[in-house]
Structure formats: structure tokens, C-alpha cells
Amino acid sequence: MKNKKLNLVLLGLALVAPFALYPVFLMKVLCFALFACAFNLLLGYAGLLSFGHAVFLGTGSYVTGYLMLTYSITPEIGILAGVGASALLGLVYGKLAVKREGIYFAMVTLALAQLAFFFYLQAPFTGGEDGLQGVPRGELFGFIDLNNNLTMYYFVLAVFLFGFLLIQRTIHSPFGQVMKAIRENEPRAISLGYKVNQYKLLAFVLSATLAGLAGSTKALVFQLSSLTDVHWFMSGEVVLMTLLGGMGTLWGPVLGAGTIVSMQNFLASSPLANYIHVVMGVVFILCVLTFRNGMVGELQKLIRKNF
Amino acid sequence: MATIFGINLFALFGQLLVGLINGSFYALLALGLAIIFGLLKIINFSHGALYMLGAFGAYLGLNYLGIDYWWALVLVPIAVGALGILLERTLIRPIANEDHLYSLLLTFGIALILQGLFTHWFGSSGMPYAIPEELKGGTRLPFMYLPDYRAWIIVFSLSVCAVTWYIIEKTKLGAYLRAGTENPQLMQAFGINVPLIVTLTYGFGVGLAGLAGVLAAPVYSVSPEMGSNILIVVFAIVVIGGMGSIGGAILTGLAMGVVEGLTKYFYPEASTTVIFLVMVLVLLTKPAGLFGKEA
Numbered sequence: 001m002k003n004k005k006l007n008l009v010l011l012g013l014a015l016v017a018p019f020a021l022y023p024v025f026l027m028k029v030l031c032f033a034l035f036a037c038a039f040n041l042l043l044g045y046a047g048l049l050s051f052g053h054a055v056f057l058g059t060g061s062y063v064t065g066y067l068m069l070t071y072s073i074t075p076e077i078g079i080l081a082g083v084g085a086s087a088l089l090g091l092v093y094g095k096l097a098v099k100r101e102g103i104y105f106a107m108v109t110l111a112l113a114q115l116a117f118f119f120y121l122q123a124p125f126t127g128g129e130d131g132l133q134g135v136p137r138g139e140l141f142g143f144i145d146l147n148n149n150l151t152m153y154y155f156v157l158a159v160f161l162f163g164f165l166l167i168q169r170t171i172h173s174p175f176g177q178v179m180k181a182i183r184e185n186e187p188r189a190i191s192l193g194y195k196v197n198q199y200k201l202l203a204f205v206l207s208a209t210l211a212g213l214a215g216s217t218k219a220l221v222f223q224l225s226s227l228t229d230v231h232w233f234m235s236g237e238v239v240l241m242t243l244l245g246g247m248g249t250l251w252g253p254v255l256g257a258g259t260i261v262s263m264q265n266f267l268a269s270s271p272l273a274n275y276i277h278v279v280m281g282v283v284f285i286l287c288v289l290t291f292r293n294g295m296v297g298e299l300q301k302l303i304r305k306n307f
Numbered sequence: 308m309a310t311i312f313g314i315n316l317f318a319l320f321g322q323l324l325v326g327l328i329n330g331s332f333y334a335l336l337a338l339g340l341a342i343i344f345g346l347l348k349i350i351n352f353s354h355g356a357l358y359m360l361g362a363f364g365a366y367l368g369l370n371y372l373g374i375d376y377w378w379a380l381v382l383v384p385i386a387v388g389a390l391g392i393l394l395e396r397t398l399i400r401p402i403a404n405e406d407h408l409y410s411l412l413l414t415f416g417i418a419l420i421l422q423g424l425f426t427h428w429f430g431s432s433g434m435p436y437a438i439p440e441e442l443k444g445g446t447r448l449p450f451m452y453l454p455d456y457r458a459w460i461i462v463f464s465l466s467v468c469a470v471t472w473y474i475i476e477k478t479k480l481g482a483y484l485r486a487g488t489e490n491p492q493l494m495q496a497f498g499i500n501v502p503l504i505v506t507l508t509y510g511f512g513v514g515l516a517g518l519a520g521v522l523a524a525p526v527y528s529v530s531p532e533m534g535s536n537i538l539i540v541v542f543a544i545v546v547i548g549g550m551g552s553i554g555g556a557i558l559t560g561l562a563m564g565v566v567e568g569l570t571k572y573f574y575p576e577a578s579t580t581v582i583f584l585v586m587v588l589v590l591l592t593k594p595a596g597l598f599g600k601e602a
Contacts, residue, residue: 049408096587099594103350103411104546108590111543115583122576232539236415243412277423284416288402288409 036253038210044248047183052113058230060215065225086212094204131226246294326568334560339515355538361520387517425531433528549596
């Protein structure tokens with residue numbers, strides 16, 4: 001009951017936020033929040049650390065960007081295509097990655113992502129170092145003009161809510177329970193008769209698909225698809241967002257994404273602009289050493305202890 | 308022009324040489340990763356950054372302190388190893404008992420800081436480092452011209468790999484190390500100072516990365532990004548070879564360098580991706596890695 005009220009308040013805040021804050025900033029937060037939530041589904045609930053998740057963000061971004069630039073299609077078709085491409089890539093990469101466990105899984109995903117990075121760098125349709133610029137936002141369903149930032153914001157909010165609710169539903173489903181069981185004790189899950197690798201693969205594909213959704217949406221928001229989206233640094237960034245916010249919590253990645261994006265915006269206009277990577281490295285180390293449950297995780301611990 | 312079956316032998320041997328050199332670096336780095344993994348069970352994500360630090364150590368030593376190449380070859384690995392020991396004692400040790408994913412993230416943070424600092428100080432364009440006077444010449448072989456420095460890299464780094472392999476597989480110290488890999492608690496019960504061995508192992512592993520950095524300074528340009536690029540390739544190599552065997556890590560590193568060199572000759576477009584493709588192939592056919600022993 002209490003949670004429902006809280007959710008309604010947050011939704012209300014999200015609806016009026018663009019009147020108080022810069023809509024493009026909010027859209028950036030929402031895109032990264034969705035990306036981090038998708039990543040958290042894999043790390044926080046299935047216990048799989050993918051260190052190449054940017055590849056799915058970037059694939060969604062490139063496919064949507066390319067189709068929107070080349071053909072006169074509506075944005076929802078562009079997004080669907082981008083999401084489909086990410087899902088397919090997620091299936092292929094997932095099948096390979098689940099063959100190894102633990103830190104090998106992280107290394108395999110990182111290497112596979114680098115493979116895709118070089119592909120996008122050389123492929124003729126990605127614009128190489130320049131990326132795809134001036135991606136048109138188009139008209140949603142053919143009649144809602146997305147060039148208005150406020151309209152675009154509500155569209156992005158709807159996309160985010162769709163992704164977020166899907167993740168919430170997944171976590172609380174029987175499938176989600178099995179995922180958590182695998183995270184906690186894989187041999188036991190196997191002995192109970194679960195085909196662990198298939199569950200892992202499904203979690204991987206779902207996570208890749210939603211990461212692709214974030215990427216496709218991001219391409220429309222910034223009207224740009226570039227190598228930044230597929231770079232290993234982006235993969236590290238989403239790990240940090242999830243870790244800082246609290247992995248394995250529903251709201252953690254959202255809070256983490258909001259914090260990191262705000263921090264980057266703040267740093268960009270401060271004398272520390274050149275130190276963004278250094279600052280993120282420091283935050284990484286502090287998180288790991290002192291703050292492993294993340295903001296939401298620590299808050300939950302505090303509430304449990306004191307109330 | 309010497310050609311056989313339409314293959315330009317000069318170009319082919321040239322790329323083979325480049326492949327052997329890259330392979331020497333892959334071998335040195337994969338060896339360091341494997342040693343650290345064996346005892347600490349962590350993947351050292353800052354390995355690439357410490358390799359970069361080694362190259363910068365040589366560059367800064369030459370330009371600011373008057374330390375020449377030969378001294379750098381001795382002093383820089385020690386300095387990088389000492390930094391590694393400091394990092395292990397202050398940052399990695401406190402979370403040794405947590406999930407190993409945390410130490411991966413921790414070392415990733417260290418890599419971000421190092422790379423960020425050097426990018427800020429020196430920009431991302433590379434800096435040249437002169438080949439030492441003694442190795443400036445070259446030898447004319449039947450099918451190619453072999454610059455002395457390149458021959459030196461291959462001979463020296465393979466000797467370092469061989470000595471390291473010998474120490475680990477054949478000496479008493481190596482026996483301690485292997486025992487620590489199998490069962491650290493039991494070894495501690497026998498009165499051996501395991502934490503000390505862990506610290507020294509980490510220092511030695513990253514010292515090898517520093518050494519590779521010094522060796523690399525004259526052939527690649529010294530730049531802040533040199534570490535992250537090579538590290539991801541070395542990760543793929545480690546997946547291909549499996550980290551269970553020291554010799555396996557060295558061999559796989561060298562072999563992948565050669566494969567990359569051959570690809571540069573026959574199909575240059577794929578030269579950046581071929582090692583990742585080999586990794587995919589290995590995952591499909593022998594998921595535990597070529598020398599892997601894990602269940």
C-alpha cells in the first residue's frame with residue numbers, strides 16, 4: 001500500500017519534471033536509467049556481470065539511427081527494428097557467453113563487445129568516427145511530432161515506464177525467482193532440475209533487448225548514433241550506475257543513472273571537466289570498498305535496522 | 308621481388324615479424340594475468356593501465372631524469388611492481404573475501420583513474436621514444452630486413468617468459484606458489500606466510516606488465532590509451548588459452564600474435580577482430596579453453 005503511494009508520487013513528479021528541469025537532461029537520465037535497469041536485471045538478479053553491455057545500447061542506437069536517416073519510417077518502426085537487432089545480437093552473444101562463468105563471463109562479453117566495436121568502426125553504414133548525425137525524430141504513429149522536446153519527453157517517459165514495469169514483472173515472476181536461485185546457488189538450481197544455461201540465456205536476451213530499447217530511444221533523443229555508445233567505457237559506466245545505485249534493487253539503477261548523469265553534467269561545466277574518468281574511477285573504488293550495497297541497498301539496510 | 312604462389316614474401320615475413328612482436332607482448336601480459344589469477348583468483352583489470360604506466364615510466368625517465376633505456380628496463384618494472392604491492396595492500400586486500408566480481412570492478416576503477424590522469428597530463432596523442440643506440444641497426448635476412456630492436460623484443464620477452472615458467476614449474480618457490488593456488492589454507496597451516504606470497508605475486512605480475520610497457524615504448528607510440536586497447540585483446544587470449552596453465556598462457560599469446568600478423572597480410576580488414584573470432588570459435592568447440600582445466 002505504502003509502495004503504491006510512493007510510486008504514484010514519483011510518477012506525478014516525473015510528469016511535472018520537464019517544467020522545472022531541462023527536458024533533454026531528463027530524457028538522458030531516463031535513457032540511461034532504462035539501460036541500467038536492463039543491465040541490473042542481468043547482474044543484480046541473475047548474478048551475471050556482462051562487461052560489454054554497451055554493444056546492445058549501441059546496436060539499438062545504430063540500427064534505429066540508420067533506418068530513420070535512410071528511409072522515411074515512423075519512429076516506432078525504427079525503435080522496433082533497433083530493439084529487434086539488439087535482441088538478435090543478445091541471443092548470439094548470450095549463447096556464447098553463458099558457456100563460461102564468473103569472471104570469464106565478464107571477459108567474454110567484453111571481448112565480444114570489442115568485436116562489435118571494430119565492426120561498427122569499419123562498417124560503411126555507421127559513419128565511422130563521425131557517427132550518424134542529424135537522425136530525424138519523425139512523427140510517432142505518423143501524427144505526433146516528436147521534434148517538440150516536451151512531447152519527446154513524455155514519449156521517452158512512456159518507453160521507460162514500459163521497460164521498468166516489464167522488468168518489475170519479470171523479477172516477480174516464477175522465471176525471476178529461478179534467476180535469483182541461480183544467482184544464490186547455481187549447483188543447487190541445477191540439482192533441482194533447472195536448465196540453468198537456458199535461464200541465463202533468456203535473462204541475457206531480455207536484458208540485451210531492453211538495453212537496445214534504451215539505445216534506440218537515445219538515438220532519437222540526441223539525434224545521434226556514435227561510437228561512444230558501443231565503447232567499453234560505456235559498458236563500465238552502466239556497471240558503475242548500477243553499483244552506485246544498488247544492484248539487485250528495483251530503484252537502484254534509476255537512482256544511480258540519475259546521479260552519474262547529473263555528476264557528469266556538473267563536472268562538464270566545472271574546472272574538473274578533464275577529470276571525469278578519474279572521478280568515475282574514484283567513485284568506483286569508493287563504492288566497492290565502502291558502499292557495496294549501493295544507495296538504495298544501504299537505505300534499505302538503514303530502514304530495516306531502525307524501524 | 309620474391310613471390311611464391313603470388314605471395315609477396317617480403318610483406319608476409321614483415322607481417323609475421325610484427326605478429327611475433329605483438330605476440331611477445333600478449334604473452335608477457337597474459338602470463339602476468341595468469342599468475343595473479345592463480346593465487347588471488349582475481350582478474351586484474353588495471354593490468355593494461357600498469358603496462359601503459361611502464362611505457363610512460365620509460366618516457367618520463369628518459370626525458371626528465373636522464374634514465375636511459377637499459378636502466379628503465381630494470382627500474383621501471385620494480386617501480387610498477389612496488390605500486391602494485393601498494394595497491395594490493397591498501398585496496399585489493401580489504402575485499403579479498405568478497406565476491407571476486409568486486410575486485411574486478413575495483414581494479415577497473417584503478418585503470419580509469421590512471422588512464423584519466425595520463426590523458427589529462429599528456430593528451431591522447433602518442434609520444435615517440437627513441438630506440439636505444441645499441442639496437443639501432445638491423446640484419447638483412449634472405450627474405451626480410453630484421454631490425455635489431457625487434458629481434459631484441461622477441462628474444463628478451465620470450466626469455467623472461469621462459470624464466471618465469473621455469474621458476475613457477477621447477478623451483479621450490481614455484482612449488483609454494485602452485486600449492487597456494489591449490490589450497491591456501493593448508494599451506495598457511497604448514498607455516499608459510501600466504502598473505503606475503505599473495506602480495507609479492509601481485510607485485511611480480513604487474514611488474515611484468517611494467518616491463519612489457521618499457522619494451523613497447525620504442526615500437527608503439529607511448530599513449531594513455533595503449534593499455535586499454537591491448538588489455539581487451541589479452542582478455543580474449545586468456546579466454547582462448549584458459550588460465551589454468553602458465554605455459555598455455557604464454558603459447559596462446561604468442562600464437563595469437565602470429566595469427567593476427569598473418570591476417571594483416573591476407574585480409575587486413577579483419578586484423579583487429581581475428582583474435583575475438585578465434586575466441587568465438589574456441590567457445591563453440593572447447594568452451595573451457597585450449598589449456599583449460601576447469602569443470
